[in-house]
Amino acid sequence: MPIPVQDLEQLLRSTKPEAALVLVEGRYVVADHDELATDALRGALSVVTRQELLDRVGEHPAGRELEEAAATLSSAVDNRGG
Secondary structure, X not given: OOOOHHHHHXXXXXXXXXXXXXXXXXXEEEEOOOHHHOHHHOOOEEEEEHHHHHHHHOOXXXXXXXXXXXXXXXXXXXXXXX
């Protein structure tokens, strides 16, 4: 399932501690660690944490960097059966 670049931008803007992009019920959601324990996100597939994304693209990525990250992460999700 393709990851929209806007979802990665939202993750980078997040102020939630330990923010992560997760896939749940066919949609991507930015959530923090505590939210993952809720019924609404139980069973969500973790895609990437904010810190992992920052390590990959830096603090101020260009649009192309985010597009490449989205494509790579989308492929990883597809390979994991997401």
